[in-house]
Amino acid sequence: xxSRVLYLLACAAPPxxxxxxxxxxxxxxxxxxxxxxxxxxxxxxDGQLPSLEHRSGHPVRSRYKLPGGPDxxxxxxxxxxxxxxxxxxxxxxxxxxxxxxVGFAAEAIGKGIPLVTMPCVNAAYARHPQFARSLEVLRxxxxxxxxxxxxxxxxxxxxxxxxxxxxxxxxxxVNQAVAET
Numbered sequence: 001x002x003s004r005v006l007y008l009l010a011c012a013a014p015p016x017x018x019x020x021x022x023x024x025x026x027x028x029x030x031x032x033x034x035x036x037x038x039x040x041x042x043x044x045x046d047g048q049l050p051s052l053e054h055r056s057g058h059p060v061r062s063r064y065k066l067p068g069g070p071d072x073x074x075x076x077x078x079x080x081x082x083x084x085x086x087x088x089x090x091x092x093x094x095x096x097x098x099x100x101x102v103g104f105a106a107e108a109i110g111k112g113i114p115l116v117t118m119p120c121v122n123a124a125y126a127r128h129p130q131f132a133r134s135l136e137v138l139r140x141x142x143x144x145x146x147x148x149x150x151x152x153x154x155x156x157x158x159x160x161x162x163x164x165x166x167x168x169x170x171x172x173x174v175n176q177a178v179a180e181t
Contacts, residue, residue, distance in 0.1 A: 006031040006174060007076040009101040012040035013083035013120035020048060022167050023055050030170065034073040036101050037062045038088065064100050076113050078178050081105050082170050083120030083152075086131060092117075093134035099150040109141045114177040118146040118170045144177055146170060163168030 004037060006026055010016045019035065026033045033056045037045065042062035043067055045052065052060050061073050081088065088102055097103035100157060108177065117138065139145050146169055155161060 003032045003074065003077075004030060004178065005074050005077045007034050007073070007104065008042060008152075009036040009079060009081045009105060010041050010156055011038045011081075011083055011085040011088045011101065011120075012044055013085050014160055015083040015120055015165035016041045016044060017162060018099070018167065019045070020052060020055060022171070023052065025167070026174075027056075027169060029175070030133065031174075032057070032074065034076070034078045035060045036104065038085075038099050038101050041061070061100055064103065068148060076108070078114040078116070078135040078155070078174050079108050080116045080118075080170055082116070082118040082167070083165060084117045084126070085119075086121045086125040088128055089117070089119050089121075089138070090134045093137040114174075114181050115143040116146065116170060116173045116177050118152050118166070118173075120152055120155055122157040122160065124157045126154045140176060144173055146173055147161050159168070 008022065008026065010019050023033050023035060037060060037061050048059050071150050074176055090103045092105050095106055097106050105115060135145050135147060151169060152166065
């Protein structure tokens with residue numbers, strides 16, 4: 001049986017500090033997990049990167065590979081972009097791919113790789129008009145967006161609850177996305 005490969009692409013929002021638990025839970029559920037981080041998320045987790053690589057069994061990536069360089073990850077079955085920050089959601093929808101995480105997610109749309117995202121923004125960012133447009137663009141491109149009831153519900157600025165980020169919903173959605181392909 002072929003391996004089920006989850007690309008877990010995480011951004012610098014407080015729930016990323018629990019990403020080791022998410023990698024563990026996904027592996028227990030039978031996923032081969034490849035962890036990609038935005039540069040800021042990689043900085044936040046710098047001291048944990050060796051442990052995360054050991055836990056996942058793959059190098060943690062936060063940059064594009066060099067042209068002609070080998071792929072260090074197996075091909076993705078599905079990708080989860082979570083927690084997805086305001087910047088990442090907007091860059092992804094607009095096709096601005098200077099970060100590896102955003103570039104992979106943008107290209108995955110064209111490759112037909114199932115995509116799930118769960119934004120993590122405060123209520124002030126959520127009211128910005130571009131954010132709603134970006135979510136609509138991603139939904140229109142076939143990305144399963146877990147936002148609002150049944151996903152992430154924004155908090156007022158400064159009142160985040162990183163421990164309450166519904167990672168379990170994201171992992172359920174990953175399984176559903178693969179089952180529907």
